[in-house]
Amino acid sequence: MQRIEMTNDLSYSRLVHGLWRLSDWNQSKEDTLSLIEHNLERGITTFDHADIYGSYTCEALFGEALELKPSLRDKMEIVTKCGIVLPSENRPQHKTHHYNTSREHIVQSVENSLDNLKTDYIDTLLIHRPDPFMDGEEVAEAFTQLKKDGKVRYFGVSNFKDHQWDMLQSYLPFDLITNQIELSAYHLENFEDGTLNLCQEKRISPMAWSPLAGGQVFHAEDEKAARLRDTLEKVQQETGADGIDQVLYAWLLNHPANIIPIIGSGKTERIDRAIASLDIKLNHDQWFEILQSSMGHDVP
Numbered sequence: 650m651q652r653i654e655m656t657n658d659l660s661y662s663r664l665v666h667g668l669w670r671l672s673d674w675n676q677s678k679e680d681t682l683s684l685i686e687h688n689l690e691r692g693i694t695t696f697d698h699a700d701i702y703g704s705y706t707c708e709a710l711f712g713e714a715l716e717l718k719p720s721l722r723d724k725m726e727i728v729t730k731c732g733i734v735l736p737s738e739n740r741p742q743h744k745t746h747h748y749n750t751s752r753e754h755i756v757q758s759v760e761n762s763l764d765n766l767k768t769d770y771i772d773t774l775l776i777h778r779p780d781p782f783m784d785g786e787e788v789a790e791a792f793t794q795l796k797k798d799g800k801v802r803y804f805g806v807s808n809f810k811d812h813q814w815d816m817l818q819s820y821l822p823f824d825l826i827t828n829q830i831e832l833s834a835y836h837l838e839n840f841e842d843g844t845l846n847l848c849q850e851k852r853i854s855p856m857a858w859s860p861l862a863g864g865q866v867f868h869a870e871d872e873k874a875a876r877l878r879d880t881l882e883k884v885q886q887e888t889g890a891d892g893i894d895q896v897l898y899a900w901l902l903n904h905p906a907n908i909i910p911i912i913g914s915g916k917t918e919r920i921d922r923a924i925a926s927l928d929i930k931l932n933h934d935q936w937f938e939i940l941q942s943s944m945g946h947d948v949p
């Protein structure tokens with residue numbers, strides 16, 4: 650599988666596996682290990698986590714599986730996130746849903762992630778959401794310490810707009826390496842508001858969350874979803890794709906910004922379908938037909 654150079658000594662697989670829904674899959678740790686191995690054997694080596702996934706349980710479920718075969722750690726890249734604080738039965742001390750990007754919170758969150766994931770280092774730590782209460786100096790102190798201690802190799806952000814990126818970057822002694830944003834043919838905001846252009850300007854590859862719009866494209870009953878399904882089916886037939894999911898992936902993969910889709914399914918057959926979408930080429934007509942059916946009108 651193609652790899653994307655994120656830095657001179659870190660690359661991601663062209664497709665990433667996301668573990669947000671891991672606790673819903675009700676797997677044994679042996680099943681999770683098989684899923685990890687399924688991905689690695691096919692070249693999907695990058696795994697996306699966050700401290701809060703599964704109400705703070707998913708990192709540990711992954712770590713318990715990895716503990717069965719620790720030698721796999723060196724064959725993968727682990728991305729995780731921090732900065733959102735959720736009330737949860739697993740965190741009774743959290744009273745409100747809020748953000749915390751203080752030095753203390755970031756460092757503690759990484760310690761928890763290392764412990765849960767059963768690893769000594771995180772390849773990339775992302776600030777999960779822009780924090781209106783953020784102190785750039787504190788984030789810089791936390792990042793610098795974590796890098797110096799060898800606990801985190803590189804840093805990025807998620808859901809940041811350009812001014813939020815620039816603000817945080819201005820405090821850091823090293824470059825942010827990615828922005829993980831919502832990108833799909835169904836959700837166009839980041840295509841339309843300049844966020845994707847920011848990634849192109851900075852020459853960074855964005856990670857795309859919910860590339861299938863969290864499954865909405867398949868079953869939502871709104872007009873946009875229905876319109877989009879019709880166009881995706883048409884393009885599916887033209888390209889010989891095996892389903893509209895593959896066309897949705899191909900729509901992102903064919904974009905020149907080196908978008909890295911994060912697969913959200915835990916089903917191996919759906920992961921394999923995502924991999925097969927790497928071979929689908931869309932021409933300009935097809936790419937724009939999909940865009941326009943999502944927008945509901947032609948480009949000007």
Ligand SMILES: NC(=O)c1ccc[n+]([C@@H]2O[C@H](COP(=O)([O-])OP(=O)(O)OC[C@H]3O[C@@H](n4cnc5c(N)ncnc54)[C@H](OP(=O)(O)O)[C@@H]3O)[C@@H](O)[C@H]2O)c1
Nearest residue numbers: 667668669697807858859860861862863864867911913914
């Ligand atoms: N940074 C952020 O703020 C943020 C936010 C959300 C997500 N993420 C990351 O992005 C990853 C992917 O997000 P996502 O899970 O929303 O991705 P997604 O691929 O857009 O959606 C996955 C959902 O679509 C369903 N699905 C997949 N193929 C389908 C098909 N052919 N027909 C019907 N349903 C289908 C899956 O069901 P099955 O499970 O049954 O296959 C699953 O419920 C997450 O795991 C997480 O790592 C990041």
